[in-house]
Amino acid sequence: MSTRTVGERGAIYDAAAYPPFAVTVDVVVLTVVDGVLQVLLVRRGEEPFAGAWAVPGGFKRPDETLDDAARRELVEETGVDIARLVQLGAYGDPGRDPRMDVVTVAFVAVLRQVGEVVAGTDAEHAALMAVTDVLGGGTELAFDHERIVGDAVERVRRDLEWSNLATAFVGPTFTLSELRAVYEAVWDVPLDGANFRRSVTAAGWVVGTGRRAAPGAGGGKPPELFEAGEAWARGAPVRRPLRARNQDGGGAR
Amino acid sequence: MSTRTVGERGAIYDAAAYPPFAVTVDVVVLTVVDGVLQVLLVRRGEEPFAGAWAVPGGFKRPDETLDDAARRELVEETGVDIARLVQLGAYGDPGRDPRMDVVTVAFVAVLRQVGEVVAGTDAEHAALMAVTDVLGGGTELAFDHERIVGDAVERVRRDLEWSNLATAFVGPTFTLSELRAVYEAVWDVPLDGANFRRSVTAAGWVVGTGRRAAPGAGGGKPPELFEAGEAWARGAPVRRPLRARNQDGGGAR
DNA sequence: GTCCGTTTTGGTCGGACAGACAAGAACTGG
DNA sequence: CCAGTTCTTGTCTGTCCGACCAAAACGGAC
Numbered sequence: 211m212s213t214r215t216v217g218e219r220g221a222i223y224d225a226a227a228y229p230p231f232a233v234t235v236d237v238v239v240l241t242v243v244d245g246v247l248q249v250l251l252v253r254r255g256e257e258p259f260a261g262a263w264a265v266p267g268g269f270k271r272p273d274e275t276l277d278d279a280a281r282r283e284l285v286e287e288t289g290v291d292i293a294r295l296v297q298l299g300a301y302g303d304p305g306r307d308p309r310m311d312v313v314t315v316a317f318v319a320v321l322r323q324v325g326e327v328v329a330g331t332d333a334e335h336a337a338l339m340a341v342t343d344v345l346g347g348g349t350e351l352a353f354d355h356e357r358i359v360g361d362a363v364e365r366v367r368r369d370l371e372w373s374n375l376a377t378a379f380v381g382p383t384f385t386l387s388e389l390r391a392v393y394e395a396v397w398d399v400p401l402d403g404a405n406f407r408r409s410v411t412a413a414g415w416v417v418g419t420g421r422r423a424a425p426g427a428g429g430g431k432p433p434e435l436f437e438a439g440e441a442w443a444r445g446a447p448v449r450r451p452l453r454a455r456n457q458d459g460g461g462a463r
Numbered sequence: 464m465s466t467r468t469v470g471e472r473g474a475i476y477d478a479a480a481y482p483p484f485a486v487t488v489d490v491v492v493l494t495v496v497d498g499v500l501q502v503l504l505v506r507r508g509e510e511p512f513a514g515a516w517a518v519p520g521g522f523k524r525p526d527e528t529l530d531d532a533a534r535r536e537l538v539e540e541t542g543v544d545i546a547r548l549v550q551l552g553a554y555g556d557p558g559r560d561p562r563m564d565v566v567t568v569a570f571v572a573v574l575r576q577v578g579e580v581v582a583g584t585d586a587e588h589a590a591l592m593a594v595t596d597v598l599g600g601g602t603e604l605a606f607d608h609e610r611i612v613g614d615a616v617e618r619v620r621r622d623l624e625w626s627n628l629a630t631a632f633v634g635p636t637f638t639l640s641e642l643r644a645v646y647e648a649v650w651d652v653p654l655d656g657a658n659f660r661r662s663v664t665a666a667g668w669v670v671g672t673g674r675r676a677a678p679g680a681g682g683g684k685p686p687e688l689f690e691a692g693e694a695w696a697r698g699a700p701v702r703r704p705l706r707a708r709n710q711d712g713g714g715a716r
Numbered sequence: 717g718t719c720c721g722t723t724t725t726g727g728t729c730g731g732a733c734a735g736a737c738a739a740g741a742a743c744t745g746g
Numbered sequence: 747c748c749a750g751t752t753c754t755t756g757t758c759t760g761t762c763c764g765a766c767c768a769a770a771a772c773g774g775a776c
Contacts, residue, residue, distance in 0.1 A: 228485045228522045229485075229486075229522065229523070229524060229525050230483035230484065230485070231483065231484050231485070231486040231523070231525075231566075232481045232482075232483070232484070233482075233484045233486070233555065233566050269481050269482065270482070270484070270555065270566070271482060272482050272484075272557060272564040273557050274557065275555065275556045275557065276553060276554075276555040276556075276566070297552050297553065299550050299552060299553070300529055300550065300552070300553040300568040301529075302486065302523065302528065302529040302568070303528045303529075304525060304526050304527065304528065311525040313484075313486050313523070313529070313553075313566065313568070315553040315555070315566070385753090386753085386754095387752080387753080402734095402735070402736070402737090403752090403753075403754085404735095404736090404737090404753095404754075404755075404756090405734070405735060405736080407753090407754075407755090408733095408734090409733095409734085425742085425743055425744070425751085425752070425753090426744095426751085426752075427744090428744075428745090428750075428751050428752075429742090429743055429744030429745065429750070429751050429752070430742080430743060430744075430750090430751045430752025430753065431741065431742040431743055431751085431752050431753040431754075432742070432743065432752090432753080433752075433753055433754090434753085434754090638724090639724085639725095640723080640724080655764070655765070655766090656723085656724075656725085657724090657725070657726075657727090657765095657766090657767095658763070658764060658765080660724085660725070660726090661726095661763095662762095662763085678722085678723075678724095678771085678772055678773070679722085679723075679773095680773090681721075681722050681723080681773075681774090682721070682722050682723075682771090682772050682773035682774065683721090683722045683723030683724065683771075683772055683773080684722085684723050684724040684725075684770065684771040684772055685723090685724080685771070685772065686723075686724055686725090687724085687725090717776105718775100718776085719774105719775085719776080720773105720774085720775080720776100721772105721773090721774085721775100722771100722772080722773085722774105723770100723771085723772080723773105724769100724770075724771075724772095725768100725769080725770070725771095726767105726768085726769075726770090727766100727767080727768075727769095728765105728766085728767080728768100729764105729765090729766085729767105730763105730764095730765090731762105731763090731764090731765105732761105732762085732763080732764100733760105733761085733762080733763095734759100734760090734761080734762095735758105735759090735760090735761100736757105736758090736759090736760105737756100737757085737758085737759105738755105738756080738757080738758100739754100739755085739756075739757100740753105740754080740755075740756090741752100741753080741754070741755090742751100742752085742753075742754095743750105743751085743752080743753095744749100744750085744751080744752105745748100745749090745750085745751105746747100746748085746749085746750105
C-alpha cells in the first residue's frame, strides 16, 4: 500500500484545481464549578468580531492530527494537557468567517477545576461563564460559536448517560456526592443519593477505594473515595441485547 | 507558556500565513438487503489508490455547506436525494492523502434499496458490499476509509438505539417484520417479534396505518403497514429522568 | 374443502430495575 | 452531650424487559 507512486498524473490535484480552505480547531472547554456547568471563553482582540467572546481555537498544522491540534490549543489556552477530549464535528457553512473560507473542527474538552488555570493565564482574556447565560443569549459569541457550544452541551448531556464521562469532571478520586453533583449540574435535575449510589456502583462504573475523604464544612459522615471503573453500555428504546449472537459480546465498548 | 499576543494571531489571517487544506466530503452509504448490512463503494480510477475501493466523495465548494456538499455527492453517485444524512466527523491525519494536505468530513447516509440506483449508474464503478467483509479485511480500501466505514457502522449501531433511524432503512410504510429485520441486521442479534412490537409501538416510534401488506411467499397472516412516528429518548446507566426539573421537559429531542 | 406450515398478533408470567422513602451510621460544632 | 449534617443501608412498590405460549389469518399441498 505504501508503494503507491507519488508525483505526476493528477491535474485535479493541482493546487489551483481545488478550492483551498483554512482549517481550524475550536475547543469547547466545559467544567462544573459550584454545581453550575461552565464554558471557557476568550475575548477576541482582532476583527472580525473584535471584543466578542469566542471559543478558544486556532489553525491546524499540516503535520499534526486534528486531535493533536486540539490538544495543543488546549495547552496553549489553559496550560493543562490532561482532559477528556472528544471530537464534536465539523462546521463549514459559507460565510461563517467573513474573510475567508474556513472549516473548523470542534472538540469538547471536559476538565476538572479550570479555575486556577484560567487565573494563571491572562485573566482579562479568558473567563468561565455559565452555559445557561451563553445559550440563553446573555452573551453574544463570535462566528457560529453559540451553535457550537450548544451542540457541545447537548453532546455532553448525552454522553453522560452512556459513558463514564462524568468522572472526567472530577478528580482521579472523588466522593459520590461530587460525582452526583456533576450529573445534577449537567442535566439540571435532582437525583436521589441512595439510588444514585446503587446505579453507579452496581454496574462497576466506579469502584470504592478503602479511603475516606474529610467531611464538608457542615460536618457529616466522611464519605468514601471512589475511582473510575470500566465503562458499560445499556440501551433503549428497543434495548440492544447485552450479548451479541455470535462472537464479540457486544456490550463492551 | 509563550506570549499570546493579539498581533501574532492577526498575522495568521494573512492569505499566505495559514496553511491551505483541501476539504472533501465522504459519504458512507449504508443499506440493508436480504438481512445483511451493506455499504456502497466505488472503484477509484486515479492515483493515489487507483483500482482500490473507496467511499464516494469529493471536494467541498466554498459556496455550499458541508451538508449540501455531502448531499450533492450522494446525488452524483447514486441519483437519490432522499436519505437520512448525519455527519460522522472529520478526519485529518497527516499523510492520509500522499499528495497533499486534505481534511475530509465524513457523513453517513442511510438509504432503502440502493440496488437499482447503483445498477443505473456505472455498475463497474459502484457496488454494494457486506460490511462484515469490508471490516473483516476482505476488501482493501483506499486512504483511511476502512476506519471511516468502521466508525460509521458503530455510529449507526448506536443511533439505532436512540432514534428512529431504523425507519430510514425501510420505505415510508413498512411492516414490523421489515423493521425488525433492520435491527437484527445492524446489530446482528435475534429479536422476539412480540416484544419488538410492544416496544416500538408503545412509545410511539411507529404508528399503524389501517392498511395491510400482502403476505410473503410462504404465506402467513398479512401484516399491518406502519409508518414512522415521533422520536423519543431513554437512557442508562444512570438513567436520565424523563422530566427535567424546570422548564423544558427534557425528554424530547 | 381440509390439513399443514408460516407469519402476525395478543396474552401471561417471573425476574430485574427505577424511584420514593425510612432509618441507621459517623462526623462537626456548640 | 446534643443538635445538625451528610453518608450509607434497607425496604417497598410500580413498571419494564425478556421468554414463552397461544390464537388468528393467510398460502399451498393434498
